[in-house]
Amino acid sequence: MKPTTLVLSILFMGLTFTDCLRAQSLKKEGTKNATFQSKQIDSLLAEWDSQEKPGASVAVVHKGEIVYKKGYGSANLEYGIPNTPATIFHIASVSKQFTAFSILLLQEAGKLSLDDDIRKYIPEVPDFGKTITLRHLANHTSGLRDQWNLLAMAGWRLDDVITKEHVLQVVSKQRELNFDPGEEFVYCNTGFTLLAEVVSRVSGKTFAEFTRENIFEPLKMSNTLFYDDHQKIVKNRAYSYYMNGDKYKKSVLSYANVGATSLFTTVEDLSLWTMNFKSPKVGSEEIIQQLNTKATLNNGKNFGGALGQFVNQYKGLNQIQHGGADAGYRTYLGRFPDQDFAVIVFSNYARFNPGGIALKIADLYLADYYVKQEAKPDKPIKKVEYKKLKPKQLDRFTGFYWNEKERYSRKIYVKDDTLRYFRNEYSENPLMPIGDNEFQMLGVGVDLKIKFEIKDNSQVMAVTIGNDAPITLESYEPKPPSKDDWIAFTGTYYSPELETAYTVKIEDDKLLAKHFRTSDIEIKRVKDDFFSGNRWYFGNVEFVRNSGGIVQGMKVSSGRVRNLWFEKRAAVEP
Structure with missing residues (x-):
């Protein structure tokens, strides 16, 4: 602010000289913060700040104004058109x-x-x-x-x-x-x-x-x-x-x-x-x-x-x-x-x-x-002390476990002397022993414990996860792949709801669900008549038998679709 402008501000707005200096200081501080934030955002998006890559557009809105906007990378790689805040x-x-x-x-x-x-x-x-x-x-x-x-x-x-x-x-x-x-x-x-x-x-x-x-x-x-x-x-x-x-x-x-x-x-x-x-x-x-x-x-x-x-x-x-x-x-x-x-x-x-x-x-x-999380002196954070269990002690808990209510399977196995809770190839967590049969699950962001126990005085091992509304899974022995066993599932299955059909066949030692418009879906046995598919829309398959034990259809689920019915219309050659 020029001296003449400063004097006019004092005369016409009733401001003191100190008020004007404070306003100048706040304006400079705001500019300094905006510059810092802009550089930090650029740093976050630096990987995408190239016309050889697709990228992003960003806007920040505060108190009714756009305080930051910028584009990164290309909107169209074929023509080298950049992303901007005006890119649709x-x-x-x-x-x-x-x-x-x-x-x-x-x-x-x-x-x-x-x-x-x-x-x-x-x-x-x-x-x-x-x-x-x-x-x-x-x-x-x-x-x-x-x-x-x-x-x-x-x-x-x-x-x-x-x-x-x-x-x-x-x-x-x-x-x-x-x-x-x-x-x-x-x-x-x-x-x-x-x-x-x-x-x-x-x-x-x-x-x-x-x-x-x-x-x-x-x-x-x-x-x-x-x-x-x-x-x-x-x-x-x-x-x-x-x-x-x-x-x-x-x-x-x-x-x-x-x-x-x-x-x-x-x-x-x-x-x-x-x-x-x-x-x-x-x-x-x-x-x-x-x-x-x-x-x-x-x-x-x-x-x-x-x-x-x-x-x-x-x-x-x-x-x-x-x-x-x-x-x-x-x-x-x-x-x-x-x-x-x-x-x-x-x-x-x-x-x-x-x-x-x-x-x-x-x-x-x-x-x-942001809310500052202050540690309360009367409730100090307790350091968890893990026990050291021998390999034979860990081996007792390995195997496959089944949740009957939600119809899914989990595997528990040992890797690098650590028990691991396996969901799929993209998701598993280490289990650290805090007792002879109790473990802390790591990497889930919450205090989650799982406990193994013998159920009903039998040799069935059950695993209970969590304290509030605990989840219980029971151990089971999965059946090995068998062509002779799979023949019962082969055939053509028709959904009247979708007006489409899948043919379940055995090929190259795999059980496949085949549709004329899509790639083959491999379905692997999880437990008994319950199988898992390898497509996002064909996640779980449960074959349904009649009172005589003959497969009469299958129910397919995929998270957002549950138990979609496919009626078995015809058998196929194995």
Whole structure:
């Protein structure tokens, strides 16, 4: 500030000379902090700051202003086009909050209620004998099976052209729910495709038109749209990539459905959306409150979900967030409402971790707000002392263990003189002895103990995990692979729900499930008639026998789809 300017400030604003000097000092300090934060963010994203790689776009919003924005890497590797804050990304499931918001706008206008039955608006949804409300759909408690899992089971590739009509047809053929509505939380994309269709049918506009007119245009989100036409040209969009060996390859996305996904936007535009939560220009404070409020199950318990978002704490601060992942796009929006702060990270690379980067960026700005965890003198941290058990003592606990309720198997084995709890090749934890038959599980972030014991005076070993609502698994002996034994499972299996079939055959000493549109699925025996598949959409297979012991069908589950029935139609030659 020049001397003449300083004098004028004192004369016309009633400021003291000290006030002006303090203002100058604060301005310099703010500039210094911003420079430091900018350099730190650059350091976090340095790996992606190359035109030879896909990358990311970042924006930070604080107190109604974008305080940082920048692009890294390439939006298009073929043409060397850089990512910028104005680059348009497909943001996948971060789209869902806009779908829930649209429903709330219509509710406020008196045109529907969150507690309406979905069949009131979309009668094609089957009558399961249980009411599924719009609220159930918006907080993932409907019990409906997930559209992506069902399509994949039916032989679709996720880079096929998938339209709204395709999804509605799959929904209309569902024969049973995963669970009764409101009883559980299981993430379900189907619900948000249905909600977008409700918006369309109630408003008389396409969902893309409704959101443009009622959200994007009022908020001046000029580079934002719901992409409901896979052939539409969108200027300045980023394309997505994955790594195959040591080369990047295009990760193709041809979705033509909206609601659960398919919002195209920039970090600049999404920043305007985050500002609307603090000072609503679109919607009302009541709508914002409803959108941000945790949902409850039928038993009254919360599970962290809100309407199209998730609510959690991060280092003592309230955060409302959602991430997204489709093709090679990886996105994250985290809002800290009490600090009027938001961080947005979009990437066009499949291995990118946007949530991890976003929270590291949040650390740079919010450290002064974090709750300090002070050690209480009357409760000193107790150092765990591990026992030394001999190899023979550890060998007693090795083997396979079965959870009958959840229908899964675990393996416990010894490696490098340490007992290990094995889930799969990507997930296992060491078990450190704290007693003769009690162990501490390491690497899980919580105090988790497991205890081995003889059950019912027999030689069956049981392992109990945790203290609150403990999980119990019982030891069993898996059957070795056997062609003679497998013949009973071979045959053609048909799903009337998906109108598709798999042929189960023995080839090259493997039991395979074969579909004419997809790669073969190897299914390995876990226990008795329960098998595990090696595809994300074909995770568990349980063969079902009739009273005479003859296999009559199989139930296939994949996390978001439970017990999908395939009837055995014909045997095949072994």
